[in-house]
Amino acid sequence: MKKLIYIVAAFLGLGWNAQAQTPKGSVLIKNATVLTVTQGNQENTDVLVQDGIIKQIGKNLSAPSGVTTIDASGKYLMPGIIDAHSHVALDVVNEASSPITAEVRMKDVVNPFEVGIYRALAGGVTISHAMHGSANVVGGQNATLKHRWGAKDPADIIMQDAPRTIKFALGENPTRVHGRGNGIQPRTRMGVEAVLRNGFNEAIQYKKAWDTYTSAKSQKGNTTPPPAYSERLQTLADILDGKIIIHCHSYRADEIYMLINVARDFGIKKLVFQHTNEGFKVAPEIAEYTMGASVFADWWAYKFEVYYSTAFNAAILHRNGAITSINSDSAELIRHLYHEAAKTQRYGGLTDDEALAMITINPAKQLGIDDKVGSIEVGKQADLVIFEEHPLSSYAVPQMTFVDGVKYFDIQEDKDDQRQLVAATEMVEPIFLRADEEAHRCMQDVDAYFEAFQGAFLEEHHH
Amino acid sequence: MNHILKTIYTLLLALMPLVVLAQIDGDFVKPRSGKFLLQNATVVTITKGTLTNTSVLVENGKITQVGANLSAGDAEVIDCTGMFVYPGMIDSGTRLGMVEVSSVPETVDYAEIGNVTPNMQALTTINPNAEAIGVTRVSGVTTVLAVPTGGLFPGTAALINLNGYTPDQMYGGFKAVVMNFPSSGRRGRFDRRSDEDIKKEAEKSMKEADEIWNNAKNYLELKNSGATLHYYPEMEHLSKVLAKELPLLVQVNAASDIQNAIQWVKDKDIRVIFSGVAEGWRVAEDLAKSGIPVITGPVQDLPTRQSDRYDAAYANAGKMAKAGVKVALRTDEEENVRNLPFHAAFAAAYGLGKEEAWKAVTINPAEIMGIADHYGSVEVGKRANLIVATGDPFETRTQIMHVFIDGYRIPLSNRHIRLYQEFLERSPGLKAN
Numbered sequence: 033m034k035k036l037i038y039i040v041a042a043f044l045g046l047g048w049n050a051q052a053q054t055p056k057g058s059v060l061i062k063n064a065t066v067l068t069v070t071q072g073n074q075e076n077t078d079v080l081v082q083d084g085i086i087k088q089i090g091k092n093l094s095a096p097s098g099v100t101t102i103d104a105s106g107k108y109l110m111p112g113i114i115d116a117h118s119h120v121a122l123d124v125v126n127e128a129s130s131p132i133t134a135e136v137r138m139k140d141v142v143n144p145f146e147v148g149i150y151r152a153l154a155g156g157v158t159i160s161h162a163m164h165g166s167a168n169v170v171g172g173q174n175a176t177l178k179h180r181w182g183a184k185d186p187a188d189i190i191m192q193d194a195p196r197t198i199k200f201a202l203g204e205n206p207t208r209v210h211g212r213g214n215g216i217q218p219r220t221r222m223g224v225e226a227v228l229r230n231g232f233n234e235a236i237q238y239k240k241a242w243d244t245y246t247s248a249k250s251q252k253g254n255t256t257p258p259p260a261y262s263e264r265l266q267t268l269a270d271i272l273d274g275k276i277i278i279h280c281h282s283y284r285a286d287e288i289y290m291l292i293n294v295a296r297d298f299g300i301k302k303l304v305f306q307h308t309n310e311g312f313k314v315a316p317e318i319a320e321y322t323m324g325a326s327v328f329a330d331w332w333a334y335k336f337e338v339y340y341s342t343a344f345n346a347a348i349l350h351r352n353g354a355i356t357s358i359n360s361d362s363a364e365l366i367r368h369l370y371h372e373a374a375k376t377q378r379y380g381g382l383t384d385d386e387a388l389a390m391i392t393i394n395p396a397k398q399l400g401i402d403d404k405v406g407s408i409e410v411g412k413q414a415d416l417v418i419f420e421e422h423p424l425s426s427y428a429v430p431q432m433t434f435v436d437g438v439k440y441f442d443i444q445e446d447k448d449d450q451r452q453l454v455a456a457t458e459m460v461e462p463i464f465l466r467a468d469e470e471a472h473r474c475m476q477d478v479d480a481y482f483e484a485f486q487g488a489f490l491e492e493h494h495h
Numbered sequence: 496m497n498h499i500l501k502t503i504y505t506l507l508l509a510l511m512p513l514v515v516l517a518q519i520d521g522d523f524v525k526p527r528s529g530k531f532l533l534q535n536a537t538v539v540t541i542t543k544g545t546l547t548n549t550s551v552l553v554e555n556g557k558i559t560q561v562g563a564n565l566s567a568g569d570a571e572v573i574d575c576t577g578m579f580v581y582p583g584m585i586d587s588g589t590r591l592g593m594v595e596v597s598s599v600p601e602t603v604d605y606a607e608i609g610n611v612t613p614n615m616q617a618l619t620t621i622n623p624n625a626e627a628i629g630v631t632r633v634s635g636v637t638t639v640l641a642v643p644t645g646g647l648f649p650g651t652a653a654l655i656n657l658n659g660y661t662p663d664q665m666y667g668g669f670k671a672v673v674m675n676f677p678s679s680g681r682r683g684r685f686d687r688r689s690d691e692d693i694k695k696e697a698e699k700s701m702k703e704a705d706e707i708w709n710n711a712k713n714y715l716e717l718k719n720s721g722a723t724l725h726y727y728p729e730m731e732h733l734s735k736v737l738a739k740e741l742p743l744l745v746q747v748n749a750a751s752d753i754q755n756a757i758q759w760v761k762d763k764d765i766r767v768i769f770s771g772v773a774e775g776w777r778v779a780e781d782l783a784k785s786g787i788p789v790i791t792g793p794v795q796d797l798p799t800r801q802s803d804r805y806d807a808a809y810a811n812a813g814k815m816a817k818a819g820v821k822v823a824l825r826t827d828e829e830e831n832v833r834n835l836p837f838h839a840a841f842a843a844a845y846g847l848g849k850e851e852a853w854k855a856v857t858i859n860p861a862e863i864m865g866i867a868d869h870y871g872s873v874e875v876g877k878r879a880n881l882i883v884a885t886g887d888p889f890e891t892r893t894q895i896m897h898v899f900i901d902g903y904r905i906p907l908s909n910r911h912i913r914l915y916q917e918f919l920e921r922s923p924g925l926k927a928n
Contacts, residue, residue: 147801150805151797151805154805154806312914312915312918313918313921315918315921316921316924316925317925319925320925330831330833330834331831332830332831332911333595333596333597333626333627333829333830334596334597334598334830335596335597335598335599336596336598336599339595339596339626340910340914341911341914342910342911342912342914342915342918343911344911344912344914344915344919347915347919348915348918348919351919352921363797364795364796364797365795367805368795368841371837371841371891374891374892375891377891377892378891378892378893378894379911379915380915421844424891424892425890426836426837426840426841426844426889426890426891427840427843427844427849427889427890428844429844429845448802448803448804449802449803449804450805451801451802460690461800461801461802462680462681462690462800462801463679463680463681463748463749463774463799463800464680464681464797464799464800465678465680465681465748465749465771465773465799
């Protein structure tokens with residue numbers, strides 16, 4: 033039926049814009065405790081969604097004809113959870129061939145068939161930031177995904193109206209891959225800074241060359257040949273022009289402080305730190321100059337640069353005024369980000385709204401999509417989750433998840449096996465006994481680049 | 496009214512950091528023993544119901560009285576009005592204390608070289624001052640099983656309490672020889688062996704296990720006959736399993752492996768515990784019939800197969816328990832053993848139920864390990880492993896207010912908390928440019 037509406041809508045020409053291909057749903061969710069995140073909680077409240085947009089929030093709303101009603105009495109409704117750091121639905125993660133690979137794009141390797149998308153939906157996650165890995169100082173450009181499970185075209189799960197973002201990485205990972213692995217800069221955190229400054233200076237020269245050419249071109253009889261085009265330098269130039277948000281893998285306070293200084297020197301303002309385990313040490317600086325930090329709730333000690341961590345990191349960052357989100361970086365953890373956010377109550381005593389903001393409106397801000405998603409407000413895209421028990425309770429169980437008003441997860445109705453694609457060669461289904469490793473992919477695809485560190489050591493817990 | 500309550504609740508939450516601070520800034524920096532009266536609490540005994548307005552007296556490391564209106568005498572009184580007393584939680588499978596930083600090989604001491612090394616002692620390598628121990632125990636996890644990893648028989652696991660300055664002071668009275676049952680599953684994404692190779696290797700490994708077992712049998716027979724034996728520590732340790740001095744802790748996960756393992760131990764007259772058992776739900780009936788107790792987890796884990804329902808790992812413990820399997824939980828963690836209560840909560844929410852989930856981290860592991868006389872519930876005569884909390888310790892918003900291990904009152908501090916104290920309001924703050 034939904035499909036029919038969609039087809040009819042498409043024929044009626046309801047929007048010939050870029051998103052016309054992706055389904056938009058209409059639904060009335062009744063009698064829920066609505067956790068708007070930005071505008072408080074509303075008990076026994078209805079939310080009306082039409083064509084993928086939240087149209088009304090109030091009491092005793094009635095469904096327009098043809099719109100399904102869902103009774104959510106005794107249940108909680110919250111905005112779709114947003115994961116600002118994920119590698120779910122990516123076929124490859126690292127282009128570890130150079131300390132700077134700004135030219136590569138994760139949207140070229142998006143795999144809409146990965147069952148991890150459904151599993152994230154089953155944890156209430158509607159948007160994930162599918163990131164390049166952390167092998168390079170400047171990694172590839174990330175893709176912001178909307179979890180439209182069942183889509184077959186990768187383009188249909190990419191949030192087309194999200195701004196561009198790019199992955200940076202500091203510290204152990206790039207110095208291990210390039211310095212220790214390949215014997216080139218950077219081997220140290222000094223080298224990381226140099227790679228960044230050299231890269232941006234080159235981009236400035238590149239921009240100048242093109243500016244010179246462009247102005248010369250308009251002169252009559254000009255025969256100046258154009259400079260060589262470089263996607264890599266053009267991307268760095270776009271960062272300098274404020275067209276791309278940097279999301280930087282970082283752990284230690286010194287390297288975080290370094291990047292803030294580099295950003296200041298080059299006039300870069302759109303900067304978010306990822307992981308940021310020692311962010312708490314430079315929380316005032318992060319708060320003053322950046323778009324904040326996206327952190328783990330409690331991960332630490334899996335490598336040396338996270339040894340001096342604290343689970344109170346998110347609370348300290350938040351209380352110092354930094355925009356703070358909790359992310360997963362894991363196909364496992366992405367399924368219970370509501371629980372990860374709740375840990376800010378044990379470690380720092382944040383309020384319900386503060387904790388929920390860390391997985392909704394705050395990551396939305398860091399991805400530049402807070403005008404569209406991240407809270408339950410009229411006019412926003414209808415990405416919603418219904419929970420049994422309050423989402424910050426350890427006993428919470430997501431019941432239904434909607435993206436653009438379309439239900440993609442229903443605990444009561446969904447079949448167990450959600451695979452959409454089974455390889456013909458797969459005679460016996462593989463069993464992954466240390467699924468843990470399956471979950472952590474920040475350093476995936478790096479082993480091919482150097483032999484010296486090959487093996488489990490490389491892929492185990494090197495976020 | 497509701498609104499007022501909510502405001503009060505919000506205020507309380509806002510004050511929570513201060514409460515924590517008050518805790519940590521308290522009058523002691525190291526664990527200390529003594530006579531303590533936990534006064535007027537709701538006591539969740541696990542084995543004898545939940546008792547309101549009840550006090551617990553701790554003396555000489557033990558629980559000596561549980562009841563209403565206990566007189567304090569010379570005991571230090573800890574007012575627990577409005578708070579809850581639970582037994583300390585037991586994590587039945589960890590590498591806590593055996594590693595400091597997992598990516599730094601110099602600090603990783605849980606995996607020795609060799610395929611048959613049952614004589615490798617977890618207890619030897621426990622670092623009583625590992626940073627993660629202090630981080631763990633303030634969560635209410637007071638006791639963990641430290642399990643070595645590696646080859647077919649990688650070593651001997653040991654139960655430790657998370658207080659003490661030597662491994663012997665920490666020892667909780669249970670050891671088991673670990674066996675990694677030959678596996679037909681993949682070890683992870685990087686495991687790119689063909690199905691055929693995996694099968695062959697598992698078969699080869701099974702054969703090897705049989706041979707080793709026979710050797711151990713022979714060793715024991717010779718030993719019992721009074722023969723003079725060469726120093727053979729591997730066989731010496733394995734034969735302890737055959738002599739029923741130690742149980743065999745069989746790490747097994749895939750459904751077919753579990754069935755094979757049940758068969759393998761069937762005609763061996765030994766004590767057996769299964770651990771891991773990720774696909775236990777697939778063969779829950781077989782497990783129940785075997786009567787073998789199961790330590791399972793992590794609960795917060797991905798399903799083992801792409802085709803599995805998303806909550807397979809969450810629901811595993813509940814399904815096994817429902818079939819009649821005795822279930823204890825483990826995190827299989829090192830630095831984040833503190834999340835055991837949350838793993839238990841997920842198991843509870845996805846079918847195990849709260850009461851069974853509590854048993855799975857207290858009395859069940861105690862019974863499985865044969866230490867229920869000393870641990871696993873709040874009962875007179877048991878060791879005083881106790882936690883006092885503002886509510887249900889499985890809930891993240893709950894604060895753990897006091898921890899006692901073997902009667903020692905544990906300071907609620909660790910590096911995570913000290914960093915919080917130092918950096919919440921850093922001074923100097925933002926330096927003016």
